Amino acid sequence: MWRIQEKVIYPKAELFGSAFLSSFYLKNNMTGIGFRKDFAEDFLRSSILRPDFIEAAPENWIGIGGFWKKQLKEALEKYPLYTHGLSLSIGSPDDLDFSLLKQIKIFLKETNAKIYSEHLSYSQCDNAHLYDLLPIPFTQEAVSHVSKRIQTVQDFLERKIAIEIVSYYSPVAAEMSEIDFVNAIIEDANCELLLDVNNIYVNGFNHCYDPKKFICQLPLERVSYIHMAGHEQVSENLIIDTHGEPIIDPVYDLFEFTMNQLKRDVPVLLERDFNIPQLSELQQELNRLKVIKQKSLNEQLYELHS
Numbered sequence: 170m171w172r173i174q175e176k177v178i179y180p181k182a183e184l185f186g187s188a189f190l191s192s193f194y195l196k197n198n199m200t201g202i203g204f205r206k207d208f209a210e211d212f213l214r215s216s217i218l219r220p221d222f223i224e225a226a227p228e229n230w231i232g233i234g235g236f237w238k239k240q241l242k243e244a245l246e247k248y249p250l251y252t253h254g255l256s257l258s259i260g261s262p263d264d265l266d267f268s269l270l271k272q273i274k275i276f277l278k279e280t281n282a283k284i285y286s287e288h289l290s291y292s293q294c295d296n297a298h299l300y301d302l303l304p305i306p307f308t309q310e311a312v313s314h315v316s317k318r319i320q321t322v323q324d325f326l327e328r329k330i331a332i333e334i335v336s337y338y339s340p341v342a343a344e345m346s347e348i349d350f351v352n353a354i355i356e357d358a359n360c361e362l363l364l365d366v367n368n369i370y371v372n373g374f375n376h377c378y379d380p381k382k383f384i385c386q387l388p389l390e391r392v393s394y395i396h397m398a399g400h401e402q403v404s405e406n407l408i409i410d411t412h413g414e415p416i417i418d419p420v421y422d423l424f425e426f427t428m429n430q431l432k433r434d435v436p437v438l439l440e441r442d443f444n445i446p447q448l449s450e451l452q453q454e455l456n457r458l459k460v461i462k463q464k465s466l467n468e469q470l471y472e473l474h475s
């Protein structure tokens with residue numbers, strides 16, 4: 170039923186029909202890369218790095234002109250765009266920044282962005298921008314506050330947004346567990362979930378819980394987007410989520426576990442923000458993600474048709 174090509178197992182054409190297979194190959198198994206100014210020129214001038222889509226933070230590209238505007242335009246002519254916001258500060262006690270939201274709405278429309286995602290955290294308080302993603306207290310009051318803000322953002326943007334569970338290093342004034350907190354917000358806000366597998370691994374390690382159990386307790390039907398990244402273990406008991414290292418094997422394993430739980434295709438992004446390696450190394454990481462995802466999708470197809 171299956172044939173093996175370049176270490177990826179594909180379904181046999183005669184068993185599934187050409188129309189099914191063309192949609193399987195064209196629409197499935199998307200892997201993307203964060204579009205960073207550090208390597209934008211090299212990326213656009215060569216075919217070494219070949220993602221299916223790119224991700225950008227609207228805040229980094231709104232209102233730019235000249236050389237970088239041309240670079241973004243060129244990238245958008247080649248690749249679909251997924252977006253990942255940086256400064257909406259969805260968990261902040263301050264008022265939502267509607268001026269920023271208006272700019273984001275225009276940017277999403279102009280770039281035909283497929284997904285808009287943001288962090289389940291805050292970075293603004295008393296009108297001070299803190300340039301960090303701070304954890305929201307795991308409390309019922311915060312659940313009500315944040316889920317209402319997500320609903321307001323979704324209404325304003327006229328689209329669902331995907332919320333990312335962030336890595337954190339110390340819980341703040343927790344009255345409930347992290348999983349109950351996250352699930353209550355997603356349910357109340359009726360939003361989608363960006364599942365950053367590395368963040369779950371890092372949090373599980375730093376806060377001594379089983380990341381697989383945590384993932385199984387999430388509303389997986391709401392996962393619309395996955396992030397994968399590297400991190401740095403700085404001591405026996407502490408991992409820092411750096412996005413500056415290659416993905417490690419246990420995080421690939423957790424990704425495979427996640428795909429097998431999801432039982433469907435979800436676009437996956439490789440986040441690399443620091444210590445940018447050769448583009449060929451990034452492509453190797455994308456290849457590995459694609460192979461893992463394809464294997465899981467093939468197993469689902471096999472179960473469906475056997």
Ligand SMILES: [Fe+2]
Pocket residue numbers: 333365396397440
């Ligand atoms: Fe992420």
